[in-house]
Amino acid sequence: MEMANGEVPVTSTRKNRAGKVLFTSVCRPLGERYGDGPSVGYELLYGQVTRTQGLFSPRANHIHFSLEYIAENLDAPATVLQYPNRRELIRELKKGYDIVGISFVLATFHRMKEVVAIIREHSPSSKIVLGGYGTVLSDDVLTPYGDYICREEGVAFMRRLLEEPEIPMPYRHPALVSRLRVFGMEVSRTGMVFGGLGCPNGCDFCCTSYFFKRKHIRLLPTGRDIYRVIEQYQNIEPGMSIVVLDEDFLLNKKRALELRDCVQEGGLPLSIFVFASVRAISQYTVTEILEMGIDGFWIGYEGTRSGFAKQSGRPVEELFQELREHGISLLTSMIVGFPYQTPEIIEEELSGLMALQPDFAQFLIYGPTPGTPFYDRVMKEQLMHREFTEDREQYYRKCTGFTAMVKHPVMSPAEIQAAQTRCFEEDFRRLGPSIYRTLATSLRGYLKLKDSPNPWLHRKAESLGGELRRAYPIFLVGKALGPTPAARRRIADLEQQIHQIFGPPTWKEHLLSAAALGMAAWTGLTLRLGLFQHPRLLRHTFRMAEESLPARVWRRLRNQGLDGHQVEVELRPESTVWVSVEGRLAVGSAEKLVAGLRDALRRTEDRLVLDLARMGQAEREAAERMAEGLRVYRDRIRVVMPRAGEVAALAALFTLYR
Numbered sequence: 001m002e003m004a005n006g007e008v009p010v011t012s013t014r015k016n017r018a019g020k021v022l023f024t025s026v027c028r029p030l031g032e033r034y035g036d037g038p039s040v041g042y043e044l045l046y047g048q049v050t051r052t053q054g055l056f057s058p059r060a061n062h063i064h065f066s067l068e069y070i071a072e073n074l075d076a077p078a079t080v081l082q083y084p085n086r087r088e089l090i091r092e093l094k095k096g097y098d099i100v101g102i103s104f105v106l107a108t109f110h111r112m113k114e115v116v117a118i119i120r121e122h123s124p125s126s127k128i129v130l131g132g133y134g135t136v137l138s139d140d141v142l143t144p145y146g147d148y149i150c151r152e153e154g155v156a157f158m159r160r161l162l163e164e165p166e167i168p169m170p171y172r173h174p175a176l177v178s179r180l181r182v183f184g185m186e187v188s189r190t191g192m193v194f195g196g197l198g199c200p201n202g203c204d205f206c207c208t209s210y211f212f213k214r215k216h217i218r219l220l221p222t223g224r225d226i227y228r229v230i231e232q233y234q235n236i237e238p239g240m241s242i243v244v245l246d247e248d249f250l251l252n253k254k255r256a257l258e259l260r261d262c263v264q265e266g267g268l269p270l271s272i273f274v275f276a277s278v279r280a281i282s283q284y285t286v287t288e289i290l291e292m293g294i295d296g297f298w299i300g301y302e303g304t305r306s307g308f309a310k311q312s313g314r315p316v317e318e319l320f321q322e323l324r325e326h327g328i329s330l331l332t333s334m335i336v337g338f339p340y341q342t343p344e345i346i347e348e349e350l351s352g353l354m355a356l357q358p359d360f361a362q363f364l365i366y367g368p369t370p371g372t373p374f375y376d377r378v379m380k381e382q383l384m385h386r387e388f389t390e391d392r393e394q395y396y397r398k399c400t401g402f403t404a405m406v407k408h409p410v411m412s413p414a415e416i417q418a419a420q421t422r423c424f425e426e427d428f429r430r431l432g433p434s435i436y437r438t439l440a441t442s443l444r445g446y447l448k449l450k451d452s453p454n455p456w457l458h459r460k461a462e463s464l465g466g467e468l469r470r471a472y473p474i475f476l477v478g479k480a481l482g483p484t485p486a487a488r489r490r491i492a493d494l495e496q497q498i499h500q501i502f503g504p505p506t507w508k509e510h511l512l513s514a515a516a517l518g519m520a521a522w523t524g525l526t527l528r529l530g531l532f533q534h535p536r537l538l539r540h541t542f543r544m545a546e547e548s549l550p551a552r553v554w555r556r557l558r559n560q561g562l563d564g565h566q567v568e569v570e571l572r573p574e575s576t577v578w579v580s581v582e583g584r585l586a587v588g589s590a591e592k593l594v595a596g597l598r599d600a601l602r603r604t605e606d607r608l609v610l611d612l613a614r615m616g617q618a619e620r621e622a623a624e625r626m627a628e629g630l631r632v633y634r635d636r637i638r639v640v641m642p643r644a645g646e647v648a649a650l651a652a653l654f655t656l657y658r
Contacts, residue, residue: 019076019077019097019098020076020077020078020079020095020096020097020098020099020544021071021074021076021077021078021079021097021098021099021100021101021158021162022078022079022080022081022092022093022097022099022100022101022126023067023070023071023078023079023080023081023100023101023102023103024067024080024081024082024084024089024092024100024101024102024103024115025063025064025067025081025082025083025084025102025103025104026083026102026103026104026108026111026112026114026115027083027084027085027086027089027111027114027115027118028042028083028084028085028534028535029085029534030042030083030108030111030534031533033530035110036107036108036111036397037107037397037398037399037400037402037403038398038400038402038403039051039400039401039402040107040108040400041533042061042062042083042534042535043059043060043061043062044060044062045057045058045059045060045062045360046058046059046060048362048364048401049331049360049361049362049434050360050434051424052424052425052427052428053428053433053434054524054527055183055481055520055521055523055524055527056433056434056435056477056478056481056520057434058180058181058182058187058434058435059180059181059182059184060178060179060180060181060190061178061179061535062178063082063083063176063538064082064103064132065176065192065194065245066103066131066132066154067080067082067101067103068080068174068176068540069154069155069171069173069174069194070101070154070155070158071174071540071542072171072172072173072174072542073155073159073167073171073172074155074158074159074162074164074542074543075159075162075164075543076162076164076543077541077542077543077544078541078542078543078544079092079095079097079539079540079541079542079544080538080539080540080541080542081537081538081539082535082537082538082539083534083535083537083538084537084539085537086118088537089115089118090118090122092539093118093119093122093123093126094122094123096123097123097126098125098126098127099126099127099128099129099161099162100119100123100126100127100128100129101128101129101130101131101150101158102115102116102128102129102130102131102132102146103131103132104130104131104132104134105132105133105134105399106133106134106136106137106369106370106396106399107396107397107398107399107400108134109134109137109393109396109397110393110396110397112130112134112145113145116128116145116146127147127148128145128146128147128148129146129147129148129149129150129158129161130142130145130146130148130149130150131149131150131154131157133207133208133211135149135150135151136207136211136369136370136371137370137396138370141392148161151211152212153197153217153219155167155171169218169219169220169221170219170220170221170225171219173193173194173220173229173232175191175232175233175236175576175578176191176192177189177190177191177192177233177236177240178190178192178243182435182474183474183477183516183519183520183523184519184522184523185516185519188241189237189240189241190240190241190242190243190273191229191230191232191233191236191240191241191242191243192243192245193220193226193229193230193233193242193243193244193245194219194220194245194246195218195219195220195226195244195245195246195249196216196217196218196219196220196245196246196247196249197212197216197217197219197247198211198212198213198214198215198216198217198247199212199214199216199247199248200214200215200216200248200251201214201247201248201277201308201309201310202214202309203300203302203308203310204372204373204374204377205335205366205367205368205369205372205374206372207369207371207372208247209247209372210371210372210373211371216247216248216251216252218252218255221255222255222258223254223255223256223257223258223259223260223261223262224258224259224262226244226255226259226262227259227262227263227266230242230270230272230293231266234268234270235609235611235638235640236576236607236609236638237638238268238638239271239463241271241272241273242270242271242272242273242293243272243273243274244272244273244274244275245275246274246275247275248275248276248277248280248310249274249275249276249280250274250276250277250280250281250283250284251276251277251279251280253283253284256284256292257288259292259293260288260291260292263291263292263293264291264456267456268459269293269456269459269460269462269463270293271293271295271296271463272292272293272294272295272296273294273295273296273297273298273329274294274296274297274298275297275298276297276298276299277299277300277310277311277313278299278300278310278311278312278313278314278316278319279309279310279311279312279313280310280313281297281299281313281314281319281323282312282313282314282319283313286322286323286326286328287454287457289323289326289328290326290327290328290449290456290457290460291456291457294328295327295328295329295445295460296328296329296330296331297323297328297329297330297331298331298332298333299330299331299332299333300332300333301316301332301333301334301353301356301358302333302334302335303334303335303338303340303341303349304348304349304352305338305340305345306335306338316356317355317356320356320357320358321356324357324441324444325444325445325448326444326445326448326449327441327442327444327445327446327448327449327460327461327464328441328445329359329360329437329438329441329442330356330358330359330360330441331358331359331360331361331362332353332356332358332360332361332362333361333362333363333364334349334350334353334361334362334363334364334423335363335364335365335366336363336364336365336366336416336419336420336423337365337366337367337404337406337408337411337416337419337420338366339408339409341411342410342411343411343415343419346419346423350422350423350426350427354426354427354430354431357431357437358431358437359434359437359438359441360434360437360438361423361424361427363420363423363424363427364401364402364420365401365402365403365404365405365416365417365420366406367399367401367403367404367405367406368384368405368406369399378406383406383407384405384406384407385404385405385406385407385413388405402417402420403417404416404417428483429483429484429487431487432478432482432483432484432486432487432490432491433478433482433483433487433491435474435478436474436475436478436490436491436494439467439468439471439494439498440494442464442467442468443464443468443494443497443498443501445460445461445464446461446464446465446468446501448461449461449464450462450465465501465502468498468501468502469498469502471498472498472505472509472512472513473509473512473513473515473516474513474516475491475492475494475495475513476513476514476516476517477513477516477517477520478491479491479492479495480517481520481524551571553599553600553603553604554569554571554577554579554600554604554606555569556596556600557569557579557593557596557597557600565581565582565583565584565585565586565589565615566581566582566583567579567580567581567582567593568580568582575604575605575606575607576606576607576608576609577600577604577606577607577608577609578609578611579597579608579609579610579611580611580613580614581593581610581611581612581614581615582614582615583614583615584615585615585622585623585626586622587621587622587625589622590622590623590625590626591625591629593626594625594626594629594630595629597610597629597630597633598629598630598632598633601630601633601636601637606636607636607637607638608633608636608637608638609637609638609639609640610630610637610638610639610640611640612639612640612641612642613640613641613642614642615642
């Protein structure tokens with residue numbers, strides 16, 4: 001923990017010294033047309049992976065998850081703003097905050113300065129905390145803009161700053177759900193699981209490794225800890241996809257196999273996407289990987305001669321083929337601009353990657369980030385182009401992976417950037433839209449696993465089959481608007497294969513296909529014109545007194561803990577409310593609880609998770625009253641049943657809610 005002047009604040013057990021805390025991202029609008037560097041925006045996938053796929057690109061806003069995570073784990077009242085505009089930020093500041101934390105990266109350094117100026121004008125008494133990977137910059141650069149600088153795990157930092165007592169890991173995990181859209185329509189919701197920070201691999205260009213001194217901080221220390229968070233998301237929406245944010249998740253084999261054991265105990269097929277290296281994946285059989293629930297990897301392909309330790313292990317051709325045959329989708333990243341590369345070598349490596357047929361591919365330019373060995377070497381050997389050494393803010397703004405900043409033995413900056421653009425374009429031209437590539441992988445997995453003697457893998461095949469059937473409406477768009485005749489033929493062939501296995505489309509699916517074609521055309525138009533490309537403000541409050549009316553309606557349920565039971569209420573993102581009942585539930589108490597729940601459901605549009613897992617006893621009549629009383633709202637209710645024998649026997653009463 002560091003203050004801007006380098007001092008270390010004194011740790012104390014006194015709570016909430018600073019009162020209210022506001023956490024905010026930088027302000028919208030963002031993007032190249034607003035003066036930002038290439039790929040700066042709200043979307044990681046569209047900005048850095050499917051950027052040339054246009055209307056075919058899956059879209060999902062990428063919020064500053066760390067702000068939600070930290071706010072969840074403080075004692076002080078806190079508010080989080082994700083991408084406010086200037087007016088919204090000023091309005092929030094006028095509510096009075098003692099501390100304002102700003103999350104930024106190098107490429108949004110100039111945006112951070114704008115936010116600081118707004119804070120100092122409209123809330124001059126607020127102390128400012130700077131956090132995020134932008135804090136790789138030196139104190140000399142950052143001191144003018146912040147009172148404190150966070151360069152470590154944020155929960156511990158903020159609790160010390162607020163003089164709140166230290167708490168052990170695993171911390172309380174917020175429920176954060178990302179919505180994925182295709183052709184403007186929501187197609188899935190993904191629960192974000194924060195497994196750890198940092199990476200021990202130590203690739204010389206990697207900010208993540210060196211920001212945390214090549215150490216791995218396990219926010220969720222065990223596989224069971226990870227599974228408990230996954231269960232929370234499954235209780236909100238059964239079958240919800242999961243992303244585990246952990247730089248090389250499979251490196252810790254003990255933790256990964258413990259997760260596998262938990263998944264097998266749970267018995268339900270999961271869809272988990274993780275980040276992993278070839279070296280880490282090579283420790284496991286494909287069956288072990290599937291039994292963990294993993295069906296997607298982000299893997300660093302980098303370059304065939306780059307020589308990073310994480311690339312050791314099984315031959316990538318063999319590994320990638322086996323993973324895809326078993327329905328595991330692959331997002332690969334390749335680096336352009338290594339010193340050994342020439343235009344011919346880049347083409348050779350690109351062709352090699354295309355032969356592996358990844359579902360998604362990212363191409364970034366080899367660039368120097370402060371704090372990494374590559375940056376140190378570039379500065380020592382004076383390899384950075386003069387325009388960036390003379391104008392540091394221009395350098396910060398272009399730290400996006402899309403600008404060649406370093407002198408190359410044989411290629412000019414323009415040639416490197418053109419090679420990167422060509423890689424993206426060739427990926428789309430040769431392999432087609434990623435949304436159909438993932439379906440092809442799912443089909444291969446279905447065919448491989450459907451006759452498996454392993455019951456869990458057989459259920460996974462059924463799950464993949466359901467995904468393929470739900471994808472029927474998107475094929476017409478690909479056949480009509482695919483990038484090349486060859487891509488359109490592949491999409492048509494894939495559709496025919498799927499129809500032969502799962503049956504022809506229904507009249508409803510034909511109508512949805514026509515609607516998808518219209519939505520795709522609209523998506524393409526809005527992209528070309530730059531319309532509707534900015535998210536609305538996301539505002540979440542934690543322990544704030546000035547709650548909205550719907551929040552107060554739900555909070556009143558807390559006061560109904562009578563006759564041997566207690567009620568806890570948690571307001572979670574995505575309009576989800578978690579109500580937990582603990583202890584013995586009698587008939588009178590059940591009627592009162594049902595009345596409160598019905599009132600809250602009537603006055604809000606929230607989804608309810610009714611958690612009865614800790615309910616020790618319940619009279620049968622009480623359970624019947626609850627089930628019947630809430631029946632009218634069953635489409636908005638998910639019930640978590642207890643496992644205790646006496647109470648679990650009543651589970652049949654809640655069948656419609658599960």
